[in-house]
Amino acid sequence: MKRLVIVLCFASGLGICAGWVGAQPPGHGKGHSGNLLMDLRDVLIVGAGPSGLATAIAATKADLSYLILEKGALVNSLLHYPKHMVFFTTPELMEIGGLPFVSPNDKPSRMEALNYYRRAADAYHLDIVFDERVLRIERETIEPAVGPVFAIESRSKLGVRRVSHARTAVVATGAYDVANMMGVPGEDLPHVSHYYTEPHPFYRKNVAIVGGKNSAAEAALDLYRAGARVTIVHRGLAFGDSIKYWVKPDIENRVAEGSIAAKFNTSVVEITPTAVVVDSAAGREEIPADGVFLLTGYRSDPELLRNSRIEMDPATCGPVHDPQTFETNVPGLFVVGAVVAGTQSGRIFIENGRFHGEVAIKGVLAHVRRA
Numbered sequence: 001m002k003r004l005v006i007v008l009c010f011a012s013g014l015g016i017c018a019g020w021v022g023a024q025p026p027g028h029g030k031g032h033s034g035n036l037l038m039d040l041r042d043v044l045i046v047g048a049g050p051s052g053l054a055t056a057i058a059a060t061k062a063d064l065s066y067l068i069l070e071k072g073a074l075v076n077s078l079l080h081y082p083k084h085m086v087f088f089t090t091p092e093l094m095e096i097g098g099l100p101f102v103s104p105n106d107k108p109s110r111m112e113a114l115n116y117y118r119r120a121a122d123a124y125h126l127d128i129v130f131d132e133r134v135l136r137i138e139r140e141t142i143e144p145a146v147g148p149v150f151a152i153e154s155r156s157k158l159g160v161r162r163v164s165h166a167r168t169a170v171v172a173t174g175a176y177d178v179a180n181m182m183g184v185p186g187e188d189l190p191h192v193s194h195y196y197t198e199p200h201p202f203y204r205k206n207v208a209i210v211g212g213k214n215s216a217a218e219a220a221l222d223l224y225r226a227g228a229r230v231t232i233v234h235r236g237l238a239f240g241d242s243i244k245y246w247v248k249p250d251i252e253n254r255v256a257e258g259s260i261a262a263k264f265n266t267s268v269v270e271i272t273p274t275a276v277v278v279d280s281a282a283g284r285e286e287i288p289a290d291g292v293f294l295l296t297g298y299r300s301d302p303e304l305l306r307n308s309r310i311e312m313d314p315a316t317c318g319p320v321h322d323p324q325t326f327e328t329n330v331p332g333l334f335v336v337g338a339v340v341a342g343t344q345s346g347r348i349f350i351e352n353g354r355f356h357g358e359v360a361i362k363g364v365l366a367h368v369r370r371a
Ligand SMILES: Cc1cc2nc3c(=O)[nH]c(=O)nc-3n(C[C@H](O)[C@H](O)[C@H](O)COP(=O)(O)OP(=O)(O)OC[C@H]3O[C@@H](n4cnc5c(N)ncnc54)[C@H](O)[C@@H]3O)c2cc1C
Pocket: 046, 047, 048, 049, 050, 051, 052, 069, 070, 071, 072, 073, 074, 075, 076, 077, 078, 081, 082, 085, 086, 087, 088, 089, 132, 133, 134, 135, 172, 173, 174, 175, 176, 177, 215, 301, 304, 336, 337, 338, 339, 348, 349, 350, 351, 352, 353
């Protein structure tokens, strides 16, 4: 059981704050004196996506004390993917902690993946605090005898601020929370979204989808099959090559037969409450739209990284880190999973990001042993 303690955080300069204690597995108490160090863990992990969970499993196997702080639900990004989505990856490439992902399908559905990661979290008794957003990770020395530790400032869904302490920290915050903005007027209107979930609300309605990659193609097909009138707007000359091999002929044939309208080599200039205004070689045009999905990709959120004094790579807008160890410029502070890629979110998948944690935990061990 976790207990919430209220302590005075003089060292972190945060005034009165709250922290979690008692969440470590038995036998992990470090025996430090003083309230401030009651919650000191070997590693604090930010984010309960596949990479954060794999990191926690690696920490468990290395007999390290840890805690995961997650701003939403378990595998929160996957939870918010399109409801009927099917992964392009075969199940075994999504496995963590050596636990078999059994599915009757070549490609698992989102529901199967949610179920699998719940089972994995239970199998390893992973210690996770949900609805707790990490705001800042600050390296500080609370007690000279203990050496530098991290103060991790977080805020719960109810607005309660807490500070947890750990010798090291691993940021596994993914790359799904910040959408690539188009910067056109009307992008913030209520019927405009950067995230597609399900088709039913758009039955017999006009929907405009902006984008030419997999998410745009899949959303267009899903909406069309649920009775929406769909127009795809894409600035490229054709659909992207990265579209799933079983989706590409489907979308191309629907466009060829006229079931789904597609405007290539076309740019959005404005979104109004009833239309998307576009420019192409044919001139300016208004496409009627009751709903608009801007499916132009996502990137990692730089705010926590910047607040934690992690240097950012201007080329990728991702965190500067050692690719061999995943350690950042802040000693003892690691980044794993999709967050490392910055704007190049198509570089890291569950398939490869799930192995980052094991590597980072080796670095964590080195810090903890030194302390
Ligand atoms: C539509 C879609 C389909 C995809 N299909 C595939 C596929 O078929 N195969 C594949 O391998 N990959 C696929 N990917 C990519 C894959 O989902 C990601 O690479 C993977 O989820 C990255 O895992 P992660 O743990 O690094 O990040 P995420 O899964 O994004 O997890 C990050 C977690 O951190 C939490 N978090 C963020 N900020 C904070 C904070 N400040 N404090 C606390 N918690 C925080 C988030 O809520 C989230 O739970 C797909 C991606 C998308 C968008």
